[in-house]
Amino acid sequence: MVDTPSHKEPDRNPYPPVTGIDRDRHIGMVREIFTTIPARYDFLNRLLSLRRDVAWRRFAVRRMRFFDTFRLLDVATGTADLAIEAARRHPEIQVTGIDFIREMLTPGRQKVKDRGLAGRIRLLQADALALPFPDGSFDAVGIAFGIRNIPDRMAALREMRRVLIPGGSVYILEMNAPPGMFRRGVFAPYLNRVLPGIARLFSQNPAAYRYLVDSILHFPPPEAFLKMMAEAGFSEMERHSLTLGITSLYIGRHLQD
């Protein structure tokens, strides 16, 4: 499971802090990072989150409601974990997953096939900012750990709302730095020291995990993100705080215009 030494460059960080770069550079970094990490993406997700990522997706999927189109869109689906969990939990639905990185979709397609879900889940290469679907196509839109990687969050939120049927809801899972003692005492040291060490051992691109830490620490606090959702046109917002607040599930409903 250990990389060849030629990949190990722990002291050179090709990914500057997200606060100091423009949108195009940020998107370029995201594209490069998710092209280079798919091979061990699932393994590292489970290890670094102590399998909490599985529980967080499950929590989101349990809250999804289907009432008309019986279709779910999973935006930034990556290796399709949310799509697969939703298809298992809701046997009546069809799921479409989109991601703009082909290399992330490849293991996702294999997982869908291995689980016998190819007839119910389709995965497409597409950009969250230009979803290739007509208005009002889905009862539910989900995005797990994707929104912080999209610099123009408002445009992404509006696009997700556009493809929802009136009455449908968006389900957004995202990590954020919890406030106070837990952040200073446990979360920040874990993110800044333990996580990069594990990534150096197992990832082909350990610097990518520094970007992931940076993007979590700079994601807006929950109140600010809920405000952004309201500005994007969502109503009846809910926030569920998971695992001591390190992850949140945000739900917002698209009511009739």
Ligand SMILES: C[S@@+](CC[C@H](N)C(=O)[O-])C[C@H]1O[C@@H](n2cnc3c(N)ncnc32)[C@H](O)[C@@H]1O
């Ligand atoms: C941290 S991964 C999350 C993957 C998956 N949803 C999960 O739960 O593990 C973030 C994903 O967002 C995708 N992504 C980032 N920006 C995107 C965009 N503008 N359009 C589509 N996918 C995007 C990346 O390619 C990557 O697969």
